[in-house]
Amino acid sequence: MPSLVRTRPWDVHRLPPAEGRNFLVTGGNAGIGYFVAEQLASTRATVVLGSRDATKAAAAMASIRSRVPGARVRHLRLDLADLSSLKSSVEALELERLDAVVHNAGVLLDEPQRRETKDGNELTFGTNHLGHFALTHWLAPLLSAAHGGRVVITGSFVGKSARLDLDDLQTTRDYRPKRAYERSKQAQMLFGFELDRRLRAVGSTTLSVVTHPGGALDSLTPSRPSVHVRTTGERLRGLPAGILVQGKEAGAWPAVRAVLDPSVVGGQLWGPRVFGLRGAPGLESVRGHLADTVLGARLWAASRDLTGVEPTFGPG
Structure with a gap:
């Protein structure tokens, strides 16, 4: 894994221009993905929102568009829970190159019943990890066509400490929705680091970067009418939590920096600077299970x- 390096000052409110570049944000219609898309759109790039729901998109x-006059945004129908649909979704992009994809979409179920995707995979793991793993395969030619293309994996603070069970990736034993989510996010992060090792091994210019939003709460998230509305009561109740965590607008900052900052290096982990929970994006050490190369390789093979x-990139 690359060591931490000093970077130039980064202003989350003054992003560098990216006109002429193409970015795809999965789950860009809501939550952190929405704010990633909004912030990237402010750079004059073309931003594609990957979403199953055309109305929400x-x-x-x-x-x-109401906040970024002249924003270049469009929708791509994308269902990560249906692996057979991903090839046609990528073809529908109709792009010659893709400068970055932000793997942000994900599900966190509330109900205690275990559910499966159309392909028979546990829904949380199948959507959050396997869907993005397969999508990267189909996007590889477009990312390779953009010199220095980036795969940005949105992990989670809880994914850093989860314990992935390679013998039960589908959580068929003792299913608990929160634990399934935590494991799926660690799987995403392990995938991001293993992908970078493979990219470096073949001399690819494409980068794989892992990020996480820290603690991002709806009650600390500014309203975006028709997407998210925060009531006065919610805002007031959320103020004490703002000492430790932040809203989803700020939660988008690490992913946006991973897309745009020219000093970013493949294999890095970016998260909020203050205890990994809030604040401007900063580099974090990759340690513990996330640094386990054997675990990453075994997860890759299982995926x-x-x-x-499997995602395959050539040199250059």
Whole structure:
């Protein structure tokens, strides 16, 4: 893993221009993904919102355009829970190159019943990890066509300490929705680091970078009418928590920096600077399970077997 390096000052409110570049944000219609898309749109780049729901995507695009005059945003129908649909979704992008993809979409279920995707995978793991793993395979030619393209994995603070069970990736034993989510986010992060090792091994210019938003609460998130509305009561109740955590607008900052900052290096982990929970984005050490190269390689092999594909990049 690369060591921590000093970087130039980064202002989350003054992003560098990115006109002419193309970015895809999965789950860009809501939550942190929405704010990633909004902030990237402010750079004059073309931002594609990957979402299953065209109505929610339309509301998100209208909100972005109301805040970013002349924003170049469009919708791509994307269902990460249906692996057979991903190839046609990527073809529908109709792009010659993709400068970055932000793997942000994800599900966290409330109900105690275990559910499965169309492909028979546990829904949380299948959507959050396997869907993004397979999507990266189909996006590889477009990312390779953009010199220095980036795969940005949005992990989670809880994913850093989860314990992935390679013998039960589908959580068939003792299913608990929160634990399934934590494991799926660690799987995403392990994938991001393993992908970077493989990219470096073949001399690819594409980068794989892992980020996490820290503690990001709705009650600390500014309103975006038709996408998210925060009541006065919610705002007041959330103020004490603001000492330790932040809203989803700030939670988007690490991913946005990973897309835009020219000093970012593949294999890095970016998160909020203050205890990994809030504040401007900063580099974090990669340690523990996330630094386990054997675990990353075994997860990769299992993901390949479950999806029938694997991300493959050539040199250059």
